[in-house]
Amino acid sequence: MGLKAALSKPFAAYIHQRNQAWIQQPALAQQKIFKNLIQQSGQTVFGRDHHFKDIRSHSDYIQAVPVRDYEGLKPYFEKVKKGESNVLWPGKPIYFAKTSGTTSGTKYIPITRDSISNHINGARDALLAYVHQTGKSTFLDGKLIFLSGSPELDEVGGVKTGRLSGIANHHVPAYLRRNQLPSYQTNCIDDWETKLDAIIAETINQRMTLISGIPPWVQMYFDKITALTGKKIKDVFPDFSLFVYGGVNFEPYRAKLIESIGKPIDSIELFPASEGFFAYQNEQDDPGMLLLLNSGIFYEFIPASEYYDENPQRLTISEVETGVNYALVVSSNAGLWSYSIGDTVKFTSTNPYKVIVSGRIKHFISAFGEHVIGEEVEKALRNTMQKFTEVEVVEFTVAPYVSQTAGKSYHEWFIAFARPPHDATAFQLELDSQLRQLNVYYDDLIAGNILAPLKLTALPPDAFQRYMKDLGKLGGQNKVPRLSNDRTIADALQRMKI
Structure with missing residues (x-):
């Protein structure tokens, strides 16, 4: 010793x-x-x-x-x-x-x-x-x-x-x-x-x-x-x-x-x-x-x-x-x-x-230390939609995907579109860029190659309504959280993707 x-x-x-x-x-x-x-x-x-x-x-x-x-x-x-x-x-x-x-x-x-x-x-x-x-x-x-x-x-x-x-x-x-x-x-x-x-x-x-x-x-x-x-x-x-x-x-x-x-x-x-x-x-x-x-x-x-x-x-x-x-x-x-x-x-x-x-x-994502909150994801989506004027969004939520393999982890955005973007890849890249500008920790994780850029999963317009109905919470003041720090909602929505 x-x-x-x-x-x-x-x-x-x-x-x-x-x-x-x-x-x-x-x-x-x-x-x-x-x-x-x-x-x-x-x-x-x-x-x-x-x-x-x-x-x-x-x-x-x-x-x-x-x-x-x-x-x-x-x-x-x-x-x-x-x-x-x-x-x-x-x-x-x-x-x-x-x-x-x-x-x-x-x-x-x-x-x-x-x-x-x-x-x-x-x-x-x-x-x-x-x-x-x-x-x-x-x-x-x-x-x-x-x-x-x-x-x-x-x-x-x-x-x-x-x-x-x-x-x-x-x-x-x-x-x-x-x-x-x-x-x-x-x-x-x-x-x-x-x-x-x-x-x-x-x-x-x-x-x-x-x-x-x-x-x-x-x-x-x-x-x-x-x-x-x-x-x-x-x-x-x-x-x-x-x-x-x-x-x-x-x-x-x-x-x-x-x-x-x-x-x-x-x-x-x-x-x-x-x-x-x-x-x-x-x-x-x-x-x-x-x-x-x-x-x-x-x-x-x-x-x-x-x-x-x-x-x-x-x-x-x-x-x-x-x-x-x-x-x-x-x-x-x-x-x-x-x-x-x-x-x-x-x-x-x-x-x-x-x-x-x-x-x-408040609802948040901090699975990787990024401390992303609701105001940030809402503003990122809003700014992106201003550049993709054809897009109409019904509802959305964001969840982390923590990789258990050699692949990188990422944020997964589940968006129910009334009118989807003409170029989904370009929309996804712009959305990621907007969030990086709004949150320095998220930007650090992307720049450091610790996280992969976000993944966009498109859902049909009624996906969130069906999800809430399955829970017995359709209508009233019940809302799907904008952000989750686990995959509970994400796993349910995966079954409804386009």
């Missing part, structure tokens, strides 16, 4: 013991976070606008600060982007995490000197929790791959700006940096296929022990290595023992990844976002992720069934129940205030508080 592996065990035990204070008193930990956030931000523009000096309780906060998404807080974000100080949090942010928007276009989420530790320590503590729980630490002596976006940063309003994974790359602890692959230069390559070839060249002969990344990106890495060597991953990297992932549901990829590796392997699920690092899996036999209640974030939970009500409940940690779908709302030392991140969670445990990510508050 090397020095890093040996030293990690007492450090993991120390972090585990330190975390017990807030794990055992979760409500108190959240109350302290709430009080500190309000006190520190009283003299910011946002704090003055919302009378923070008069807030004494969560009830006061609910009255003063409504739940908002990015669009709702955009006037304040724009001030920060112009270089103004003390807008949402004292001083200026040290980074903007650039992420795909919807109605707001590209979003710029602030990361402050106070909030950066949430992102970095959350990932660190996830690994240390694994060490403490399993006693396994030798992976720290080998090479670690973090498949991430480019660490090259731009500037917006004097603030360094980039993808969250690229920002995090600058904060890998010094004791791990010598183990880290790929190199900084390789990570800066923009073209994904070129970058992947360079990553393989740097890693193929190394003692890889940990690989971290979004499952479809990691699967592509594995596929290329197998094509190059003719071997399973376990034979290329015999010491590979830990897979760390987050961002998408792992289950559709699990069977293929394990088959590619050639042996079962431990894994850790993370719940990171540009808005914060919220949770991590701390036990191998429990898929629930420990919610971080002492990391600069105050949480509110809105029952998903009430989200669009005029006055939905805004529950604190002590008021939640297991098995209920909640929209996640955060206030943080990054300068986010009752910010709806769009994700929904369910608690699997309240002692300690553990969650699974149950979906998005």
Whole structure:
């Protein structure tokens, strides 16, 4: 056992013991976070606008600060982007995490000197929790791959700006940096296929022990290595023992990844976002992720069934129940205030508080990390129809196709046409182009050759009516979702294709 592996065990035990204070008193930990956030931000523009000096309780906060998404807080974000100080949090942010928007276009989420530790320590503590729980630490002596976006940063309003994974790359602890692959230069390559070839060249002969990344990106890495060597991953990297992932549901990829590796392997699920690092899996036999209640974030939970009500409940940690779908709302030392991140969670445990990510508050597709939502697919279709004026659409829905073979995965569009396009191939290509323009993550996946361009499946005009009739839901307010994150609707519609 090397020095890093040996030293990690007492450090993991120390972090585990330190975390017990807030794990055992979760409500108190959240109350302290709430009080500190309000006190520190009283003299910011946002704090003055919302009378923070008069807030004494969560009830006061609910009255003063409504739940908002990015669009709702955009006037304040724009001030920060112009270089103004003390807008949402004292001083200026040290980074903007650039992420795909919807109605707001590209979003710029602030990361402050106070909030950066949430992102970095959350990932660190996830690994240390694994060490403490399993006693396994030798992976720290080998090479670690973090498949991430480019660490090259731009500037917006004097603030360094980039993808969250690229920002995090600058904060890998010094004791791990010598183990880290790929190199900084390789990570800066923009073209994904070129970058992947360079990553393989740097890693193929190394003692890889940990690989971290979004499952479809990691699967592509594995596929290329197998094509190059003719071997399973376990034979290329015999010491590979830990897979760390987050961002998408792992289950559709699990069977293929394990088959590619050639042996079962431990894994850790993370719940990171540009808005914060919220949770991590701390036990191998429990898929629930420990919610971080002492990391600069105050949480509110809105029952998903009430989200669009005029006055939905805004529950604190002590008021939640297991098995209920909640929209996640955060206030943080990054300068986010009752910010709806769009994700929904369910608690699997309240002692300690553990969650699974149950979906998005709106219909969406994120089978591959693309976060495509209804407004985007509707606008893509509308823009395409403006160029193909002969087309009339009755109804449509979109679903992911996750390939279980050597072929690429893709989005499949099921469209019931009243009048189909004269050139279906040209229509399909334009539709794909429009969606790429609207969603940067989808564009990255296509450009990186991880996803194939979308596939169009034409349906007869009455296909959706027949589908709803079969369900006993024809008429009334029943609608087919624009987007699904599985193939339930798609498989039923396949039988009706032209």
